[in-house]
Amino acid sequence: MSDLKQAAKEVLAAIGGNENIASATHCVTRLRFALVDEGKVDKEALEKIDVVRGSFSTNGQFQVVIGQGTVDKVYKELVDLSGISESSKEETKRAADKNLNPLQRAVKMLADIFIPILPAIVTAGLLMGINNILTAQGIFGEQAVVEMFPQWADIANIINLIANTAFVFLPGLIGWSAVKRFGGSELLGIVLGLMLVHPDLLNAWGYGAAQEAGEIPYWNLFGLDVAMVGYQGQVLPILVASFVLAKIELALRKRVPDGFQLLVVAPVALLVTGFIAFVAIGPITFAIGNGITNLFVGIFSNFAALGGLLYGAIYAPLVITGMHHTFLAVDLQLIGSIGGTFLWPIVALSNIAQGSAALAMYFILKDEKVKGLSLTSSISAYLGITEPAMFGVNLRYRFPFICAIIGSAIAAIWITVNSVIAPSIGVGGLPGIFSIEASGWFAFFIGMIIAVTVPFVLTYLFARTRKTL
Structure with a gap:
């Protein structure tokens, strides 16, 4: 323990002392600092410390790689030595935001939204890999595994269903994370995301064929013809709609008396956001999303x-x-x-x-x-x-x-x-x-x-x- 205390003392000195720490926390392997001035860090001295395996700065945080099982002990010693209070990851993130420029803040915002849903996306990818092994031809022979062993077909089918769920209901996942990031109720974010992929809407993957056939269904809203189109697999519509929903919800919570909030805030926020989403946000961002897709496809195709x-x-x-x-x-x-x-x-x-x-x-x-x-x-x-x-x-x-x-x-x-x-x-x-x-x-x-x-x-x-x- 004395060695760890000495290591914590050396880390504290190398990062500029306790007066240079705005906030500090740790994850599984790293100490995470929101520093007042990263220019005061002595990286050469820091990386000579026995327990330190490396250091880097990202998203306004200066991170020191210690290693699993040791980092929490060094952190405790660091807190005792410096006299700073223990901080949560969120508190340190907020403190680190002050070190970011507008572009970095925008990038961090996207990271804050997508990183929490990444485990579901990666899991879906791994399960799709298993489904590939079972259904693809030419891996173990001319026939696929499910063709050689038909009893495996239903197993492959349910694996595919489980794997596809995260992508079919992707707006629900993004809605949860985005509304939470923007300060609103994540439950309303889930509802908003699922609303954009409601089965009564024309599936987004069939939009092109329906457009060519002239079979796109429409609502008539206040004299406007609004396409009844879902946004399966789309990112931009739910991101923008989540921002609007969170801002409307927060504005209502400040103005509606506590006794009426349950009856007013969520219904009004969802109703207004839903109208805006289908009338304006969805069509505009859908076009932008397709433009981005066409740009990358064009580059990588040609x-x-x-x-x-x-x-x-x-x-x-x-x-x-x-x-x-x-x-x-x-x-x-x-x-x-x-x-x-x-x-x-x-x-x-x-x-x-x-x-x-x-x-x-x-x-x-x-x-x-x-x-x-x-x-x-x-x-x-x-x-x-x-x-x-x-x-x-x-x-x-x-x-x-x-x-x-x-x-x-x-x-x-x-x-x-x-x-x-x-x-x-x-x-x-x-x-x-x-x-x-x-x-x-x-x-x-x-x-x-x-x-x-x-x-x-x-x-x-x-x-x-x-x-x-």
């Missing part, structure tokens, strides 16, 4: 290699800034509009590439502490968690990070020219292959080999030319 090169190269730098969260919304929009995303497979390869560069450093480094971190963080990256590898190893030495970007870009070019897509979002590392359409498994497997070997070889060869490692 300039596949260039699209793969650019996204494969910029994804890891986007992670540093936190802006990678914005592309989760694009992935979900693509899945809802065209049935799959060509962006997410590149993310999986980028994670693998960062892990491979970190693994190469394990065979080069002499510092036992960073050497051990290289090995453990590479395994973590191969399983989809890249922060320890990126911030603890690759960015520390810079050239492994660049080598990983090169490998990621080459692998991304390969899979995009081979039209690899994922019908869902899964675990962004080696297990990501199970979230790829079965027809693209071979091409994606080659992409994984590129993402493993190119960064490893480049990092190893360049490191051998360095004398101080």
Whole structure:
């Protein structure tokens, strides 16, 4: 315990002392600080501390990687030494918001909305992978497993139903998280999201065919013809509608007496938002969403290699800034509009590439502490968690990070020219292959080999030319 107290003392000194801490909390592996001035942090001294495995700044928070099982003990010692009060993650996030510019706040807002629903989306992706194994032809023979063993057909069907639920009712998930983020009642957010995919509405996936056939149903609202169209798989309509709902609800709660709130607030907020959603928000954002989809589809259809090169190269730098969260919304929009995303497979390869560069450093480094971190963080990256590898190893030495970007870009070019897509979002590392359409498994497997070997070889060869490692 005395060692941990000394470590906490050294961490406190390295981050600028207790007067530089606006708020502090911890997660499973990291200390999370909202600092008054990050310029006062002595990173060199910080990373020499035995228990520290790395550090980085993101979304206005300065995070110190300690490790599972130790971080909570160091945090307790830090609180005792500094005299600061223990803070929740939400309190620290709010304190860190003061360090963000408007663009960073917008990105953080999207992250706050989509990260809570990510477990449901990833789970759906993994289950779709199992369904792929059972229903795709050419994996174990010319026939699919369910064709060779018909008794498995119903099992595959129910797995597919469970997997698709998160995407069919995606607006309900987003509505819950978005309204909560905007300060409203998350229960009303769920109702709003489900309202936008009500079975009485024309299914959004059948909109194109119905439009060509002239069979779109309409309401007549105050002399306006409003299309009775659902927004299955759409992201923008529920995001904007959630913001409107939360603001209306908050305004009503301030003005309606407590005794009447149950009778007035929720019914009025939902009714007004519902009208606005179907009359204005839905049609406008639906068009914008389709425009974004067409833009990305056009780039990756007509300039596949260039699209793969650019996204494969910029994804890891986007992670540093936190802006990678914005592309989760694009992935979900693509899945809802065209049935799959060509962006997410590149993310999986980028994670693998960062892990491979970190693994190469394990065979080069002499510092036992960073050497051990290289090995453990590479395994973590191969399983989809890249922060320890990126911030603890690759960015520390810079050239492994660049080598990983090169490998990621080459692998991304390969899979995009081979039209690899994922019908869902899964675990962004080696297990990501199970979230790829079965027809693209071979091409994606080659992409994984590129993402493993190119960064490893480049990092190893360049490191051998360095004398101080």
